[in-house]
Amino acid sequence: MMIHHNMLIDIYSTGIEIWLTWLSVALTETFKKAPNFQRDITTFNDAFYNLGKDQFFSFAASIFCLVGFVYSNSLDSARAINGTDDDVDLIVGGTLAAAGEFPFTALLRRSGSFFCGGTLISPSVIMTAAHCLISVPASSTSTLQVTVNTLSASGGTGSEVRSVNKFLLHPNYNSATKQHDIALMALSSPITTVTxxxxxxxxxxGNTFEGQLTAIAGWGTTSSGGSVSSNLLKANVNIVSNSVCRRQYKRGPSIFGIIFSSxxxxxxxxxxxxxGKDxxxxxxxxxxxxGRFQVGITSFGRGCADPNYAGVYTRVTNYLGWISDTQRKILL
Incomplete structure (x- = not known):
């Protein structure tokens, strides 16, 4: 149905306040757990333009994204990672990881700045979240660097540092729904000192691992918008049932088909x-x-350690075939 100019006046007069109210909430609550605001603007753009609406919706989406860009930039300093913070906390509710406890945990840098985590899944391959790399051009792999076998974000004795030759995102990764949030990176040379x-x-x-005690690890912030850590921390969390998580992340209110919650x-x-842990x-x-098995990849959440929302992780068992096939391709 075409929306005419007279209708636009009425819609704008009743809708603009709703948009701005939801904007302040949506931008802070639907950001994925990486300090990369460009991917969030990309997420909103994808969500809007994939709707396939008429020109009005495209125009409205453009205004929405422009305001969102300004708003997210106003928060950028609060979430920036400058590599000089001395806070020893990171994962919310975490404690210091012991030497050798998670040697395969990878610290990813882009142009020298920490931006995400990952794991060494074979001597030459790192697994991470697709949303971490969505804004990195394939021609810019030279800006990427990986460090494993380190407790300190700055590296240290025994740490292994590699550049990246290539990376591949899951072909069906969807930045709007956050489905298939997985990617592999090929290292410049094998790491043979770390299992x-x-x-x-x-x-x-098919195993949901429901109720099982699991561990998380990383160098991220201690709270939503807080400071990052200079040391690797860990925390224990329990797998939440699919039914509970589905209720928590049910689709929220929408405006003209735009969904604000994941x-x-x-x-x-x-x-x-x-x-208190997330x-x-x-x-x-x-x-x-x-235990010793990686069953999930940190993907997104509603804030951090919000008691009403569990953290969401990519289910690794769903991608075992893709991981096996892609490892062969990426190392060619």
Whole structure:
């Protein structure tokens, strides 16, 4: 249906206040857990323009995204990672990781600045979240650097540092719904001094791990918009049932078809939570570990350690086939 100019006047007069109110909430609550605001603007753009609406919707989306860009930039300093913070906390509710406890956990830098986590899954391959790399051009791999076997964000004795030759995002990654949030990176040379993390077995496909105690680790912030850590921290969280997570992340109110809250897709995602503990900005791409097995990849959440919302992780068992095939491709 075409929307005529007279209708636009009425819609703007009744709708602009609603847009601005939802904007202040949506931009802070739907950001994924990495300090990369450009990807969030991309997320909103994708969500709007994939609607396939008429010119009015495109125009309205442009205004919305422009205001969102200004708003997100006003928050950028609060979430910027400058590498000089001395706070020893990171993951919300975390404690210091022990030497050798998570040697496969990777710290990712872009142009020298920390921006995400990851894991070493084979001597030459790092697994991370697709949203961490969505804004990195394929021609800019030279700006990426990976460090493993380190507790300190600045590296240190025994740490292994590599550049990145290539990376591949899951072909079906959707920045609006956050589905298929997984990517692999090929390192410039193998890391032979660190044992890679153990991936689940194919026989684990279909296992929800509901109620199981798991571990999270990273160098992210201690609270939403807080400071990042100079040391690797860990915390224990329990896997939340699919039904509970689905209720928490049910689709919220929408305006002209624009959904402001994330949906939970149990095939591709899993949730984990514990009182006062969660991953946060900067932890994206890092591991969710059940014993020695990585069952999840830190993806997104509603704030950090919000008691009403569990953290959401990419369900690794759903991607075992893709991981196996893509490792071969990326190393060619």
């Amino acid at each position: 890679p993390v153990q991936l689940p077995y194919f026989s684990d496909i 949906s939970f897709y149990s095939t591709e995602m899993m949730c984990a939570a514990a009182p 991953t946060c900005q900067g932890d994206s791409g890092g591991p969710l570990l059940f």
